[in-house]
Amino acid sequence: MNYQWVSCWKWMLSGALARNGETFGDVQCCTISEGELWRMFDRGFGGTEGEPFRAWTARRVYFAHEYDGAEGVESVSRHPEFVEVAHV
16 A cells, blocks of 8 residues: 555545535535545555545535546535536
8 A cells, every 4th residue: 555645535525625615514414424434545546445425515516536546526516507617
């Protein structure tokens, strides 16, 4: 395991929430448990190890994102918006 890439969904989701002016207190529903959010895994390139999830706030839907085996958290608006969204 490359410890440079070790993380958990709790940390990555916290960062994504903060980028959108939200906190875990804003999360209304999440498809994985608190324990699964804290499970450490290698998020680096090569394959997915994190549990797939979705989390909803009043404004956004957050979800696991993977590119070439590297994992992260992305989000989209929960409500219709006429704003361009980059490819995910």
